[in-house]
Amino acid sequence: MGRMFEVRKASKFARWDRMAKQFTRIGKEITIAVRAGGGIGDINDNPMLRRVVQNARGINMPKDRIDAAIKRAVEGKDTSNYxxxxxxxxxxxxxxxxxxxxxxxxxxxxxxxxxxxxxxxxxxxxxxxxxFQFKQMGVFKLNPEGLDEEELELELIDAGLEEIGETETEDGKKVLELRTAFADFGNMQTALEAKSLVPISAEVEWIPNxxxxxxxxxxxxxxxxxxxxxxxxxxxxxxxxxx
Missing domain, CATH: 3.30.70.980 (YebC, transcriptional regulation domain)
Incomplete structure (x- = not known):
């Protein structure tokens, strides 16, 4: 099951531009998550928002920007209907x-x-x-430090793990990537939380067949x-x- 995934690397300036764009994207996702959660801005009571905040931390989005985005969404100051x-x-x-x-x-x-x-x-x-040429999958990226890939693979099969392997972020940082069927996204998120493993990111992606x-x-x-x-x-x- 284990494999090496590839990543397309960008220049330093492109990475900075992409980081700024990621912050904007996270802001939108926070708004969507708060609205989908009935206006709840507490990550302990809003699983969708908790995932978005984890992703925000994974790309080093400043805490004050995250908190400000949640506050705007809760107070309804962001009137955009995404x-x-x-x-x-x-x-x-x-x-x-x-x-x-x-x-x-x-x-x-x-x-x-x-x-x-x-x-x-x-x-x-x-x-x-x-x-139809793609399949929707849950993609979780973990810090590989202290993790045994083979052991983790065995422990997470029942949670829907389909693929596991090493990849690199655009800045060259190694991460362990886990892939599940879209239907098993929640199961994997719960399994990782039970093991006290906080993903660098947890996304739904379209993987080509x-x-x-x-x-x-x-x-x-x-x-x-x-x-x-x-x-x-x-x-x-x-x-x-x-x-």
């Missing part, structure tokens, strides 16, 4: 792309995405045109489109099936 929408399309060379967004204006988001795709050798598709082989030149072309999409304020994450 919708979480997945958009589908193809990049150049037949690479399938899923775009995870949180937007308060879907008309604006669709127009922007259509422009990004069409100007960079791709095309925005219709609902269902790409998603099969990857598309590309040359270095083709990969650079598709990566340009992905980078442009990721810079949009409405976009949370971009998933693709490029090998």
């Amino acid at each position: 919708a979480e929408v997945i958009y589908e399309g193809y990049g150049a060379h037949g690479v399938a792309i899923l775009v995870d967004t949180s937007t308060d204006n879907t008309t604006r988001t669709v127009a922007n995405l259509r422009s990004y795709f069409s100007r960079n050798g791709g095309a925005l598709g219709t609902s269902g045109s790409v998603q 099969v990857t598309v082989p590309v040359t270095d030149e083709q990969a650079e072309e598709v990566s340009k489109l992905i980078d442009i999409i990721e810079q949009d304020d409405d976009v949370n994450k971009v998933f693709h099936n490029m090998a």
Whole structure:
């Protein structure tokens, strides 16, 4: 079951830009989590908010920013009505792309995405045109220090563990990545809490069923489109099936 996962690394400046964007994304997720939890801003009573706050800590978001975002959401000062929408399309060379967004204006988001795709050798598709090529999975990243991968694998199989392996963050930090079926996300979260293991991040991601082989030149072309999409304020994450 164990395996090595790959990560696409970014330049120092791109990482700083991405960190700022991650803080904005976390702010939106806090608003969504508080509203979904009936206005509850206590992480002990709002599991969804607890997960978001864990992720915020994992990317070193300052505590005062986290607290301020929760306070705004609880007090209703953030009046944006975010919708979480997945958009589908193809990049150049037949690479399938899923775009995870949180937007308060879907008309604006669709127009922007259509422009990004069409100007960079791709095309925005219709609902269902790409998603079947991916599976939705829970992805948990842990600090590997002091953990025995084989032992942990055996202990977490009953919680739905499907894959386990080492990967690196964009700044070169090694982490242990666990993957579960989407339906087992809650089971894994509960199992990790029972073992007093706090994930660096706990996310729902779209993992490709099969990857598309590309040359270095083709990969650079598709990566340009992905980078442009990721810079949009409405976009949370971009998933693709490029090998």
